[in-house]
Amino acid sequence: METQEIHRGRLIDHIQLVVRDLDKSKSFYTAVLAALQVPMGGEGEGFFWADELFVSTADSAAAQGRLTGRHHLAFQARDRAMVDAFYQAALAHGGQDNGAPGVRPYHPNYYAAFVIDPDGNNIEAVFHGEARRSAPSVYITF
Incomplete structure (x- = not known):
């Protein structure tokens, strides 16, 4: 995956999570994104990023000194095994x-797992089944 590629026409351009402990969050997101075969994009003083997910400390310039609230992010997986590996x-x-990983009632073949990240965000990996597969998406619930 090209980490410097711009994807025009997407609903979401990027998401920023502002976290308490950058090292804990980096360990968590590096592991779950590796399970989803999404490479880390880079890092700097007080932040790291992968694809359209940007994670920083509260003292980074972009955070303006505030932590983000609880969010729900859902990452698409290529198959059920990838959901299991994410979990x-x-x-x-x-x-x-x-x-835990399993079929959900949202629509037929919706297979997902949910975890709470180190900052209390509800993070999901979902496989929609072969019939509903489409371009990767990130869903946010506020």
């Missing part, structure tokens, strides 16, 4: 169970 990686790197 295991999350639990092994500071995440807390918020719904």
Whole structure:
């Protein structure tokens, strides 16, 4: 995946999470994104990023001194095995169970797992089944 590629026409351009402990968050997101085969894009003083996800400390210039609130982010997975790998990686790197991998009632073949990240965000990996597969998306719930 090209990490410097611009994707015009998407609903979401990027998402920033402002976290308490950057090292814990970096360990968590590096592991879960690796399970989803999304490479880390880079890092700097007080931040790191991957694809359209930007994670920083509260003292970074972009954060303006405030933590973000609780969010729900859903990452698309290519198959059920990838959802399972996401869940295991999350639990092994500071995440807390918020719904083990399984079929959900949202629509037929909606297979997902939910975890709480080190800052209380509800992070999901979802596979929509072969019939509903489309371009990668990130869903946000406020």
